[in-house]
Amino acid sequence: MSATSGDRLERLLDDVRVLKDIEAIKRVKHAYFRCLDTANWEELRELLHPQLQSKMVGGHYHLEFDNRDDYLEMLANSFNSEFVGQHTGHHPEIDILSETEATGKWYLADIAMSLRRQSTTVGTAIYTDKYLKTNGAWQIIDTGYFRIYETVTATPEPPDLSVHYLAEHGRRLPVS
Amino acid sequence: MSATSGDRLERLLDDVRVLKDIEAIKRVKHAYFRCLDTANWEELRELLHPQLQSKMVGGHYHLEFDNRDDYLEMLANSFNSEFVGQHTGHHPEIDILSETEATGKWYLADIAMSLRRQSTTVGTAIYTDKYLKTNGAWQIIDTGYFRIYETVTATPEPPDLSVHYLAEHGRRLPVS
């Protein structure tokens, strides 16, 4: 094998590793949103690094977490049986920094209906994430967003839900 | 060429085939949603395998089909000239099982306005698909979803449509 074709093969191996890693990281975030809105905490846990750092800033909240367990506990309380969430992640811009480190930007569009609080929050946000590859699997180790816009609307009339997956699969809130 | 670089080339060929197939399958589903909301049944037909199995469960419907023709007939009746559809597929998670078989998960967000029935359905769902490569082209051979949530709202006032593509391109309903 000539030096030249050897070099080309090395570059190819590198290019293909990067393409595979980009696809793998997209899948982590894609699975994250699927698990989030279906309250699938067991599968979602595996997508997050134990030392997860998180910082999300909205109009009426400023949430910070420095580990996966606290973050998951917040999610299970939020995506409860009296909640409906629609979280879609758009426009991934993934940068592979090394064989185990990457960053990503995403454009979130979300709708959050709280039947308990009789309130619906709608908005968009730009996520900035960091990913770490541990034991062969990519995980989110740092995540945060700032909002482009957010509206919070009182909804005293509950939405006319003909299907409500979280009613069965979300955590029961204590009776208030 | 040494055995080692030969092995690496084999692995590379396999990795690149998988990456190409993932992109090709995403395109099939992407074209599907474009054709759906524009009532382009001629192009959509080519995206489906003749033996398509389909099962979609909503709050007020449970639709099952076991062939492409019946499925297309249902679509043409649904996406009629008095209908507006917004169907976006998010968060693909594609697994290539072999050179001709694959599976996929998608997160659907949809809005369906029926001007005839004066009703708007909004919701999300998780799709599970199977894909088959036949004569060099991937097609959907099995598709189905369960809903995360769905609302059905009476809309006696028609939406103030300044553009309505299906009014011209959708099938005319019989006068009721």
Place this chain on the structure above:
Amino acid sequence: MSATSGDRLERLLDDVRVLKDIEAIKRVKHAYFRCLDTANWEELRELLHPQLQSKMVGGHYHLEFDNRDDYLEMLANSFNSEFVGQHTGHHPEIDILSETEATGKWYLADIAMSLRRQSTTVGTAIYTDKYLKTNGAWQIIDTGYFRIYETVTATPEPPDLSVHYLAEHGRRLPVS
């Protein structure tokens, strides 16, 4: 190196170039939508070719541009400090035509709230784009869409915005 494995390497190089270009072009459009809704004109400018052709047809507008500067000026006036935009691009179908030319289809879903005009426009559209690679970077050189549907709704009550990024980052409109 045998002729056969040399041929396979050539095909691989070509396949990987195409996969990298598809990902690079998706990123251009992804960054475009992020920059659009955050009024980041400096970064957005780099995503567009100086000879950009643009043609967008809605219910109450027919916008055509034949250069980047005029197009950017229109955007800066539209995405002003009394505006909220939510533009998400779905379902990319990218065709790489050569090492420097490509085309793409996208499915746009958009919400545009004008606080000044007390009006909200909602709809979807199919984009057809052309991309050109110049000095190693892909840029949009031709873009246009037709709408699937569009509604324009009077909103005399302003949306209850708890976050409004453009209020600070969008261009100030002259007092009317």
